[in-house]
Amino acid sequence: MKPLIEKERDWDFVRNPEKVAALLRDRLAKVKFYLKRTEPPAEFYRGNEQDGLFEYHYSPELELEREVTLYSTLKRQVEVDFLVESTPEPGTAWMRPQEVRVGKVAREHARFNVTNGSIFATNVRVSKNEIAIDNTRPQVSNKVIFKEFEKHLNQEIAGLKIFDYASRERPEETKLLNKSTEAILVTDVSDFSTYKPVEPGIFNYYEYLEDEDLLEKTRRRYQESHIESVVAVPILYEMADGRHLPIAFFYAESPRGQSAFDINTVARLREVSQEIIDRIVDANMISVKDRQGVVNISE
Numbered sequence: 001m002k003p004l005i006e007k008e009r010d011w012d013f014v015r016n017p018e019k020v021a022a023l024l025r026d027r028l029a030k031v032k033f034y035l036k037r038t039e040p041p042a043e044f045y046r047g048n049e050q051d052g053l054f055e056y057h058y059s060p061e062l063e064l065e066r067e068v069t070l071y072s073t074l075k076r077q078v079e080v081d082f083l084v085e086s087t088p089e090p091g092t093a094w095m096r097p098q099e100v101r102v103g104k105v106a107r108e109h110a111r112f113n114v115t116n117g118s119i120f121a122t123n124v125r126v127s128k129n130e131i132a133i134d135n136t137r138p139q140v141s142n143k144v145i146f147k148e149f150e151k152h153l154n155q156e157i158a159g160l161k162i163f164d165y166a167s168r169e170r171p172e173e174t175k176l177l178n179k180s181t182e183a184i185l186v187t188d189v190s191d192f193s194t195y196k197p198v199e200p201g202i203f204n205y206y207e208y209l210e211d212e213d214l215l216e217k218t219r220r221r222y223q224e225s226h227i228e229s230v231v232a233v234p235i236l237y238e239m240a241d242g243r244h245l246p247i248a249f250f251y252a253e254s255p256r257g258q259s260a261f262d263i264n265t266v267a268r269l270r271e272v273s274q275e276i277i278d279r280i281v282d283a284n285m286i287s288v289k290d291r292q293g294v295v296n297i298s299e
Contacts, residue, residue, distance in 0.1 A: 010104040020097045024054055033070035044070055045144050053085055053094040057144050060091035077103035145279050160252040173232045174249040176208060181244050183266045184232040189222035198263055227253045229260035233269040237277055
């Protein structure tokens with residue numbers, strides 16, 4: 001595959017399939033890659049590895065060609081050529097690495113100016129003031145995190161799904177919580193009394209459905225789908241100004257005949273939601289390993 005480069009650059013090439021796979025597996029596993037020739041650069045995140053193929057997640061709106069080049073600007077430029085073998089769903093591709101190129105020349109200019117007699121800080125974790133919440137397009141990094149937690153939680157709460165705020169597949173119940181910090185809990189869909197809040201922090205689903213004249217229609221829909229109980233819980237992020245905004249939602253329906261959801265289910269999901277937020281914050285942080293001068297501004 002011909003390297004896709006805009007200007008001449010001296011490269012060290014790795015073409016042996018085993019060595020290429022080892023580099024991606026060991027040295028570049030946690031590196032954030034970007035798709036060549038996209039503006040703004042399209043982010044790619046590593047998933048699983050199977051039979052010589054590497055799974056990558058990216059924006060579902062992006063259409064990939066058969067041959068793609070991913071790059072990362074580390075101390076030296078790194079580029080990897082892939083063949084796209086399959087795209088099982090929008091935003092996910094299984095790709096076979098063909099070649100790794102590493103720039104022979106380090107950055108022309110140092111990232112930080114270093115002078116004698118200075119104090120330095122290194123290996124610093126840098127975070128934005130707050131996460132940029134995009135309610136119009138699912139975030140690729142979040143999608144990877146959501147899938148991981150879904151898989152783990154399904155061992156406790158069968159059928160649980162996590163929907164990004166911007167997902168077009170979100171259940172209607174979650175849309176009622178767009179501007180809310182409350183959860184929806186229905187422990188028995190055949191009993192209207194369980195549509196009402198059992199404690200503070202639970203959305204009055206009964207009142208909403210009654211006002212919209214949807215009570216009987218909603219119950220019938222649940223019953224025809226053989227649903228026993230329903231739960232929807234927002235995953236809330238605290239903004240810098242103290243507001244709590246949903247960035248995603250837990251949603252699950254228990255089939256008739258199985259254990260119904262209860263207030264303990266809501267409590268468990270709220271507990272896990274904070275773990276998810278912590279993971280998202282961590283994913284948005286950058287490790288700066290270069291030495292940085294410390295400036296005294298205490299006076």
